[in-house]
Amino acid sequence: MKLVTGNSNRALAQSVASYLELPLTDCTVKRFADKEVYVEVHENVRGEDVFILQSTSFPANDNLMELLILTDALRRSSARRITAVVPYFGYARQDRRATGRTPISAKLVANLIAEAGVNRVITLDLHASQIQGFFDIPTDNLYAAPIITRDILDNYKLENTMIVSPDVGGVARARAVAQRLGTDLAIVDKRRPKAGVSEVMNIIGDVSGQACILIDDIVDSGGTLVNAAEALLKAGAKEVSAYITHGVLSEGASERIGASKLKELVVTDSIEATPAQRATANIRHMGIAPLIGEAIARTASEQSVSSLFD
Numbered sequence: 001m002k003l004v005t006g007n008s009n010r011a012l013a014q015s016v017a018s019y020l021e022l023p024l025t026d027c028t029v030k031r032f033a034d035k036e037v038y039v040e041v042h043e044n045v046r047g048e049d050v051f052i053l054q055s056t057s058f059p060a061n062d063n064l065m066e067l068l069i070l071t072d073a074l075r076r077s078s079a080r081r082i083t084a085v086v087p088y089f090g091y092a093r094q095d096r097r098a099t100g101r102t103p104i105s106a107k108l109v110a111n112l113i114a115e116a117g118v119n120r121v122i123t124l125d126l127h128a129s130q131i132q133g134f135f136d137i138p139t140d141n142l143y144a145a146p147i148i149t150r151d152i153l154d155n156y157k158l159e160n161t162m163i164v165s166p167d168v169g170g171v172a173r174a175r176a177v178a179q180r181l182g183t184d185l186a187i188v189d190k191r192r193p194k195a196g197v198s199e200v201m202n203i204i205g206d207v208s209g210q211a212c213i214l215i216d217d218i219v220d221s222g223g224t225l226v227n228a229a230e231a232l233l234k235a236g237a238k239e240v241s242a243y244i245t246h247g248v249l250s251e252g253a254s255e256r257i258g259a260s261k262l263k264e265l266v267v268t269d270s271i272e273a274t275p276a277q278r279a280t281a282n283i284r285h286m287g288i289a290p291l292i293g294e295a296i297a298r299t300a301s302e303q304s305v306s307s308l309f310d
């Protein structure tokens, strides 16, 4: 068994390697002068069960190309099986033709990964779980819900606490956390007039006097969270926090979160934290290496992965 990584999140790769007590395979993943990706694997991988840990996070196109080219190198070096471990699967937000003349990028990227030679995929909190079906190879979608639930139990008192989905599309994800905690669920009715802009229309549920915890898969510009927090406080919530699996937090988002009324934003380390995130007092990071490491270990030993979530 081998664990390989590109440059998307070396810190997470190192933590997963420590969990598995397996050194990272010696590879060079760098750039030619014109920024093309250059890959060289310095260890024999013939007949090995190889796991490539690489998210398609910022810079998304570079990280995706690293994953594809690493796969090609390993396939041509006779690896027995190649599993792409993609904690953050980007390109997931165009997953259907919502309007005319748009692509289904999620399907295109799934095709690219499989065509490159990946035999199976492990990912975490896909934007929409049906994206699993875009891969014609076995795909395990892990859930951060158990880690989020544990952290909430460790840090929050549950009386007068309500779990909130920041949009209708995220209800199933938020409900999974509410059910584990035994709390009520509220829903923010969000409208997206255009990509990157969100507006709160209504709040479904009585949040007055409640400590609200928003649950979502992605925080990108931070607009959804900041608007939801304002609307919830206006509706009488006593405080608002958020647990989000993937801290995309594009440029300006950390500052937006820092200046917002959110008590705390907790994100996993599926995407490596930027200096701006680390400098923001109300952003905290939660480690997912044990979950990813355990899923890899179980895949390697042909044990159940779904039972991690029973």
Ligand code: R5P
Pocket (backbone or CB within 6 Å): 166, 167, 169, 170, 196, 198, 216, 217, 218, 219, 220, 221, 222, 223, 224, 225
């Ligand atoms: C949308 O459906 C997602 O679940 C997130 O709510 C969205 O991507 C967050 O984006 P932003 O932080 O830019 O509002």
